[in-house]
Amino acid sequence: MILDLFAGPGGWSHSLTVLGVRDVGLEWDQWACKTRALAGQLTIRTDVAMYPVWPFVGRTYGLIASPPCQAWSMAGKRLGLLDQPLVHQAVADLAQGRDTRERLLASCQDERSLLAAEPMRYLHALNTVDEPEWVVMEEVPDVLPLWKQYAAILRAWGFSVWTGILNAADYGVPQTRRRAILLASRVRTAEPPAPTHAQAAEPESLFGPGRAQWVSMATALGWGATDRPVPTVCAGGGPGGGPEPFPSGSRKTLTDARDRGHLDPTGSREPAVAGVG
Incomplete structure (x- = not known):
């Protein structure tokens, strides 16, 4: 299966459906879950931080994680930046099988900050059976240093990993949304998709086709x-x-x-x- 942590109303799920595959989403917000249900998406309504990993071990070949951004986004107080050392510590501990979340949570300025460490709890458990085959994670740009920490751990586990900032507008989406992305794979070289659009249209050249103007x-x-x-x-x-x-x-x-x-x-x-x- 493909496991989608913090699945929200189903952005990743819809994309997977277009590709002919489906995921199982973990999401706690009732309205997001209702939206997913109306779209026919498989959902477990739960708190990702509380749900056990063992039901997915031996069954998961893809993991998606888009932790909540409220603690990090400029739209909020950005207390996640103050909590970042604690989140890094939680990731390092979880990668070693040590669950220190409760202790670290007590020191967080925003309790949502630590949710960015949750994917490592799932990854550590799944890695015991060489799962998943691939990982995709997304967050606001300020979380990129955390994704780089994940990348170092995943590389040590045999993954090819790419991390960086991508802009949705560069791929034909009518929105200038920049996000920190992590792509990891056990079976191929991880690399971002080639941009299809640019702020100003680019003509075809000796190096390949040009890019269309942002939509x-x-x-x-x-x-x-x-x-x-x-x-x-x-x-x-x-x-x-x-x-x-x-x-x-x-x-x-x-x-x-x-x-x-x-x-x-x-x-x-x-x-x-x-x-x-």
Whole structure:
């Protein structure tokens, strides 16, 4: 099976469905679980930090983990940065089979910080039977140092690992969302997918095909406005992965744009949204 920790409403699950495979998601939020149920996704409603690993041992070939970002995101207080040494310690201990989570949790400024160490609890147990075959993890950019710690441990266990920051806009998503990614595999070289898009379109060259321009929200929604400059709303691409200021430095919203007549899909002035959320 493919095990999806902190499965949320099903972003990873939907992608896997498109590829013709399914996962089992662990998620505690009732509304996320209801969303998954309506989409036909397999879900265990539980606290990832409390659920035992043994039911998955000997049965898991893929592990996905996207721990909650609230402790680290710029949209919050970012207390995860203060807790980061404790999270690193928890990962190191769990990799050795020592569960010190309760002791370390008592010292955390934000109890959610330690959830970023939970994937190692599962990985250590699964590694006893040479599982999983591959691992994918995702978080806000500030968590990249933690992913590098995971990478060092996974390499010692025989994985090929890549870590880095990827931007969703570089892959045709109408959103400038930057995330810290970990890719690991026991059977192939881990490397990120080649970007398909760029902020400015790139022509074909001797080195290969060019990249298309980032997809605007207007284009994604089929609102046209491809023949002239249009307003661009940006969010979700700040250094910490949370909301970022608009390019002008002012706090604009989609409502502001609508009130100026830019968001009328039947009119002549539609928006291009590089990223929202």
